[in-house]
Amino acid sequence: MIDKYRDLQIKLTPQRLAILGFLENNRSHPSAEDIYRAVLKQFPTMSFATVYNTLEALKSKGNVQELKIDPGKKRYDPDISRHHHLICMKCKNIVDIFKDFDISLSEDLTSGFDIIGNSIEFYGICRSCGSRK
Amino acid sequence: MIDKYRDLQIKLTPQRLAILGFLENNRSHPSAEDIYRAVLKQFPTMSFATVYNTLEALKSKGNVQELKIDPGKKRYDPDISRHHHLICMKCKNIVDIFKDFDISLSEDLTSGFDIIGNSIEFYGICRSCGSRK
DNA sequence: GCAATTGACAGTAATGATTCTAACATGATA
DNA sequence: TATCATGTTAGAATCATTACTGTCAATTGC
Numbered sequence: 001m002i003d004k005y006r007d008l009q010i011k012l013t014p015q016r017l018a019i020l021g022f023l024e025n026n027r028s029h030p031s032a033e034d035i036y037r038a039v040l041k042q043f044p045t046m047s048f049a050t051v052y053n054t055l056e057a058l059k060s061k062g063n064v065q066e067l068k069i070d071p072g073k074k075r076y077d078p079d080i081s082r083h084h085h086l087i088c089m090k091c092k093n094i095v096d097i098f099k100d101f102d103i104s105l106s107e108d109l110t111s112g113f114d115i116i117g118n119s120i121e122f123y124g125i126c127r128s129c130g131s132r133k
Numbered sequence: 134m135i136d137k138y139r140d141l142q143i144k145l146t147p148q149r150l151a152i153l154g155f156l157e158n159n160r161s162h163p164s165a166e167d168i169y170r171a172v173l174k175q176f177p178t179m180s181f182a183t184v185y186n187t188l189e190a191l192k193s194k195g196n197v198q199e200l201k202i203d204p205g206k207k208r209y210d211p212d213i214s215r216h217h218h219l220i221c222m223k224c225k226n227i228v229d230i231f232k233d234f235d236i237s238l239s240e241d242l243t244s245g246f247d248i249i250g251n252s253i254e255f256y257g258i259c260r261s262c263g264s265r266k
Numbered sequence: 267g268c269a270a271t272t273g274a275c276a277g278t279a280a281t282g283a284t285t286c287t288a289a290c291a292t293g294a295t296a
Numbered sequence: 297t298a299t300c301a302t303g304t305t306a307g308a309a310t311c312a313t314t315a316c317t318g319t320c321a322a323t324t325g326c
Contacts (some may be wrong), residue, residue, distance in 0.1 A: 006155050011180075011253055011293085011302065011303070013292090013302095016303090031283090032283075032284080033283080035284095035294095040207065045304085046304090046305090047304070047305050047306060047307090048283090048284080049284095049285085049286085049287095049306080049307095050287075050303080050304060050305075052283095052284070053303075054303095056299065066204065068201055068202060068203070068204045069201060070201070071199065071201045071207055072282080072283075072312085072313075073282080073283060073284095074204055074283085074284085077322070081217070086243065086244065086246055086248070088246065089249065095246070096243045097238065097242055098242075099238070099242060101234065101235075101236045102234075103234045103236065103253060105219075105232070105255060109230055109231075109232060110219065110257070111219065111228045111259070111260075112259065112260035113219055113228075113255075113257035113258060113259050114257050114258045115219070115256070115257040116222065116256050116257045117243065117255070117256045117257075118254060118255045118256065119253070119254055120236060120251060120252060120253050121251060121254075122238060122246075122248055122250070122251040123248070123249050123250045123252075123257070124243070124246040124247050124248040124249045124250075125246060125247045125249065126245065126246050127244075127246070130247050144273065144322085146273095146274065146275085146321095148274085148275075149274090162267095164312090165312075166312085178273095178275085178276065178277095179276085180275075180276045180277060181276095181312090181313085182274095182275075182276070182314090182315090182316095183274080183275060185314075186274075186275090205283085205284075205311080205312070206311085206312060206313090207312085207313085213290090232296075232321080262271070267326100268305095268325100268326085269324100269325095270323100270324080270325085270326100271322105271323080271324075271325095272321100272322085272323075272324090273300080273321090273323095274318090274320085274321080275318100275319080275320075275321095276317100276320105277316100277317090277318095278315100278316085278317085279304070279314100279315080279316075279317095280314080280315070280316085281313080281314070281315085282312090282313085283310100283313100284309105284310080284311080284312100285308105285309080285311090286298085286307100286308080286309070286310085287306100287307090287308075288305100288306100288307095288308105289305085290303105290304080291302100291304075291305095292301105292302085293300100293301090293302085293303095294299100294300090294301085294302100294305075294309095295298100295299085295300080295301100295309100296297100296298090296299080296300100
């Protein structure tokens with residue numbers, strides 16, 4: 001576990017390992033609060049500051065990506081491979097979409113921007129929200 | 134001006150007309166505060182509540198769309214035609230991209246969601262931020 | 267035309283997410 | 297061991313947003 005994250009080049013404290021452990025293989029795209037709540041069980045003194053600090057460290061090392069999908073709160077995705085998201089407009093559940101789309105921009109559309117990347121979000125209603133009415 | 138917005142089916146008060154006037158042909162994707170500041174010149178008693186209420190009314194009538202691009206604050210786009218956005222990762226400037234991409238999802242990728250729409254964001258560095266270093 | 271209802275307004279309070287701060291603890295290094 | 301950098305913590309501060317309240321103006325039914 002420790003070996004796995006050694007190349008992150010950040011100090012691996014117990015709190016950070018707990019956060020990393022919670023994020024590992026986590027497909028739920030948790031918010032800072034979700035992470036806080038989960039890690040609180042192991043570390044009752046955990047504070048939000050530590051969660052945010054750790055997320056910031058992981059983000060800057062490119063080990064976690066911040067999702068802007070949910071207005072009002074950030075959500076975090078430990079899967080940094082290229083993929084897209086599908087979000088339920090009712091319950092805000094997010095699922096991953098692994099498919100490549102060709103959406104390159106021709107020079108005349110970039111307004112002089114240096115393009116670095118893109119992301120695609122799909123919106124809809126998930127099965128359980130749809131069947132609830 | 135009034136005629137133009139009559140079909141909105143909302144009461145057209147002077148404050149609302151000022152907001153509508155500011156939004157008309159506005160390509161800056163303003164935040165609630167941008168709108169508040171702009172309209173404050175005409176209506177020194179304007180309050181944030183009125184800005185948010187009006188935006189909510191316009192949104193529910195489908196006359197404005199809320200952008201989730203900028204984490205920490207919502208931004209609003211009076212252009213409701215289908216288009217995408219390119220955002221500067223430094224200054225958060227947003228420019229419109231008018232181009233159609235074919236990004237439909239095949240049935241096996243939807244996880245049972247009823248798909249309603251999608252949006253594409255491009256990320257990069259705008260000319261002035263790039264030349265600043 | 268006149269009360270009653272509705273909707274909008276401004277101001278303010280409350281909330282929720284995030285960031286900041288200062289004190290303390292810990293670990294690595296010399 | 298002493299020093300230094302970094303991480304943790306609790307709480308305060310901040311920012312965007314939402315909710316609430318009393319007031320007022322426009323609109324409706326009579």
